[in-house]
Amino acid sequence: MLVKVTINNQVFEEDSSLTILQVAKKHGIHIPTLCYLKKEESCFEHKPASCRVCVVEVKGKNNLLPACATNIADGMVVSTNNARVRNERRTVVELLLSNHPKDCLTCEKSGKCLLQDLAIELGVKEIPFDGPLSQENKTIVNGVIRRNPSKCVLCGRCVAVCNAIQSVGAISASKRGFATVISEPNNCINCGQCVQVCPTGALLQVDDTYKIEKALADESKYVIVHTAPATRVSLGEEFGMEPGTDVTGKMVTALRMVGFKKVFDTNFGADLTIMEEAKELVTRLQTKQNLPLITSCCPGWIKFIEYNYPELLHLPSTCKSPQEMFSSMAKTYYAEKMGMGIDPKNMVVVSLMPCIAKKDECRRDELKVNGLPATDYSMSVKEFAAMLKRYGIDFANLEDGKYDSTLSDSTGAADIFANTGGVIEAATRTAAKWLNGNNLEKVDFEAVRGLSGTREATVKVTDDLSVKLCVVSGLANARKVLDAIKDGTASYDAIEIMACPGGCVNGGGQPIHKDMEQIDVIRARQAGIYNIDKNKKMRVSCDNPEIKELYDNYLGEPNSHKAHELLHTHFLNRKDD
Amino acid sequence: MRTNEEMFAELDEFIESLNNDPEELIAILHRAQGIFGYLPMVVQKHIANKIGVNVSKVYGVVTFYSFFTMVPKGENVINVCLGTACFVRGSQQVLEKFEELLKIKNGHTTEDGKFTLTSLRCVGACALAPVVQINGETHGKVKASEVASILAKYQNN
Structure with missing residues (x-):
């Protein structure tokens, strides 16, 4: 219902379901807040009115009212900033x-x-x-x-x-x-x-950059780094650049400047993940076993299922995440074949991630390779930005650098891992190409893109095969989908689940913005990622020549014995932890 | 002394009689504390799993209400009423005397596990103020000077 409300002598006609804060914001009137939190990407608003910073004066009310939790009403007269309000707010903060x-x-x-x-x-x-x-x-x-x-x-x-x-x-x-x-x-x-x-x-x-600095200063160590897809559209934000700006080249230069011997791209690991996961998907579709296949790239999601749904642990793909696939290949394939005989014991593999769950993933025993942790340290975008500031590196004005060759070629399918829906789209591209006799007419599967927490799409893979996909981000949404699978009310062929709403572009290690709505930040980063994908020469993981080389020279074929040994893992029932 | 299994079985039976309803959390915690004497994390986790809520929520409720305790209680539980009537009649001095003689603070248990000292607000016996309840037994019109002799009665229990 439309009502007339007067705020600071201006009359607005707005719906009575809106709060004073929402109406004020809409019309450019600033009301300070502290506990209030808007998470539009998750359709969630936190307005406990507990901090009392947003109090305003409403004519006819004895006490000041919290703007975040007070709906407007017809004839309401509000003052958001007068002496009484200012004094009270100041006292609250004092x-x-x-x-x-x-x-x-x-x-x-x-x-x-x-x-x-x-x-x-x-x-x-x-x-x-x-x-x-x-x-x-x-x-x-x-x-x-x-x-x-x-x-x-x-x-x-x-x-x-x-x-x-x-x-x-x-x-x-x-x-x-x-x-x-x-x-x-x-x-x-x-x-x-x-x-x-x-x-x-x-x-x-937790901040691991001081340990990384120590490793970089140790001449007996061969310290390399690889960078996750989502980091290239957010790192610039810490240096005043717009969210979504592609800073891949500057990031590579900066990593070299702080002393990494080699700078690689986790994207290579993402393409490799797709080779293994698409193969696993095709097998499960053909045998109709363990469906739906659920993606396993996100370590937060993996911990969630281990704690809460151990009875469904047969569903996640056994593939390691791109971080772990990359690091495993670094300490085996690269060390043995490419690295001029480096002893993996002297290698320090660092990953640059949009995430802090990756730090926990590094520590998992079952991801060790030949007794060594595959990834030694994982640092978030925030951590790396702080490190660059300590090093006095003027990031915004750096020249563009290029990744070291080998283990760095990547396709657009790898870039989109950063976005919710990206992993499933990447897997679909490769699976469809294989199932169509190595032919893929349309690379983009737009049906799985978006930002809403749960999306469904039925995608035609071949003339006589359609797959039912589900894309989930935010674990409350995942819980609903898992409950539906458990009680048999939902059936899918494959599901992508990411813990963070919107996927890795909104990861827990990403830069924080005070002056922008989070949903706009996420959208900008998403758009940045799709733009990178669109402009890539290769866009399907199985087309990556370095990946082909890796299989030819080392792994054999996807899901081979060796691939299983190095690129797959198992999950733990943590119900009683 | 009952075994752990027996105690958990009794708790489960109670929870199931309430259809594992998370809305009944407080009633369940009440019963659990009655069974176990206190609410250690293992019991809280058990309840959380049983009614399908996160243990952090159970913990939040347990720590919010002063009635619930996460430390085992002593053999004798002393409750000093600090309700208005008892307070104006000097129950604070009575409480302090207990603290002095037992060498513990309000809310704690003696090292030998003999006594737990707690306070509460009004047991509905204001005419007897100040009131001290020990193991459910009510002592009325208690003076600080009588605390030593009251304790002596329970010392060898």
């Missing part, structure tokens, strides 16, 4: 700061902290309230996440994302009153979405 460590100078979130921004915006000059901190100011490492509960403002964003969007439920608010604290994560799948939404320095990712 109170928050009274229970917050004052170590901004050395806080990693400094400059990107919403609480700090608010203190500046609201003109907090001193903190008039004195008292002990509710939590001790110390950092606790839980897996790949660093927590400092004393910096938590209890906005509940992390809990909302973990429970509502991911349905992981690793964390919740515990205790009460002044002692309230977000609980230690339990059965966390390391997606890092909590880190992405934390307004302060309470949740950060």
Whole structure:
């Protein structure tokens, strides 16, 4: 129902289902917020009205009301910024700061902290309230996440994302009153979405770049790096470039400048994944066994199924992820055949990832190759950007570099791994080409593209074979699909599941934007990726000449014994963990 | 002493009688604490799996309500009422005396596992204020000076 509302003397006619905050935003009126979180890509809005920063004055109401959680009504007269409102907001932030460590100078979130921004915006000059901190100011490492509960403002964003969007439920608010604290994560799948939404320095990712620096300085080590598809459209953002800008060349140059001996492309691993996975899909389709095949590239998703649906562990593809396939090939094929006899023990393989779950993946015992971890360190885009800043590298003005040859040729099918729907499209391209006698007329399978959390498409692969596909991102969506498979109400041939909404372009290790809606960031990165794919000379994984060479010289054929040994894995029932 | 299995069986029976309904979490926790004496993580995980919620949610509820405890209770549980009537009649001094003699703080258990000291708000016996309940037994009009003799009664239990 349309109603008339007056905000700061301007009259707007808007639907009564909208909140004051939404109407204000729509008309360019700024209201500061802290706990409020909009996740349009997941159709989710977090508005607990707990921080009280967004309070506004509504005529006729005694108390100020939270703009995020108050709907507009006919005849409502709102003032979003007057002396009373400004004073109250400032007091709210002063109170928050009274229970917050004052170590901004050395806080990693400094400059990107919403609480700090608010203190500046609201003109907090001193903190008039004195008292002990509710939590001790110390950092606790839980897996790949660093927590400092004393910096938590209890906005509940992390809990909302973990429970509502991911349905992981690793964390919740515990205790009460002044002692309230977000609980230690339990059965966390390391997606890092909590880190992405934390307004302060309470949740950060583990930083491995100092270990990498140490390895780079060690002359006895042969340190190489490979870069995930999604990193090339986001790294530039840390240096003032628009989201989605293709910075592949600059990224390669920067990696060389910090001292990596060889700079490779994880894309090669992605093409290899497709060879193995498409073969597995074709086999499962022909034998009608273990359907639907579910993609297994995403380590967050893998942990999720291991914890929550161990009875379905026969469904994920046994393929290792591109990170692990690449690193396995680096420490075997490359070391033996290409690397002039490098001892894998002296190799340090680093990956640049949009993700922090990849850090956890590196540590999995079953992914070791000849007793060595295949990937030694995985660093996120954020970590690498911070490293480049420490090194004084002017990223935006770097010349474009080229990947080292061997293990770097890639097709557009590999690039699109970054987007939700990309892996399934890439697999379909190769499977369709094989099933059509090595012929593929149309490379683009647009039906699987998009951003909504669950998408279905039936794709015609050959004249007499259609496959029913499902693409899922965000684990609450995955949970629904898995439940439907379990109770027999859904049947698919193949499903792609990515933990992060939108896929790796929105990964837990990607740059964070304060001034842009996340959905716009995701869309820009997605478009950047599809653009790279469109302009690639080769767009189907099985056309990659270096991949063909790898099979001819080393692996034999897809799903061969050797391929199984090096490129496939198994999953663990973690129900009782 | 019942075995762990027997205790879990009793809990499961109760949860199933409630159709494994996650809405009944508090009732289930109540019963579980009655069975086990406290709510260790293993019991919380068991309940979470049984009713299909995440253990972090169970943990959130357990830590929110002061009635629930994650530490085993002593043989004797002392509850000092700090409700309004008892408080104005000096129950705070009574509580402090217990703390002094047992050498523990409110909410803790003595090292020998003999006593757990807790406080609560109103047991509905305000006419007897200040009230102390020990193992469900009510002591009325308690004075701080009487605390030592009350404790002595339970010392050798």
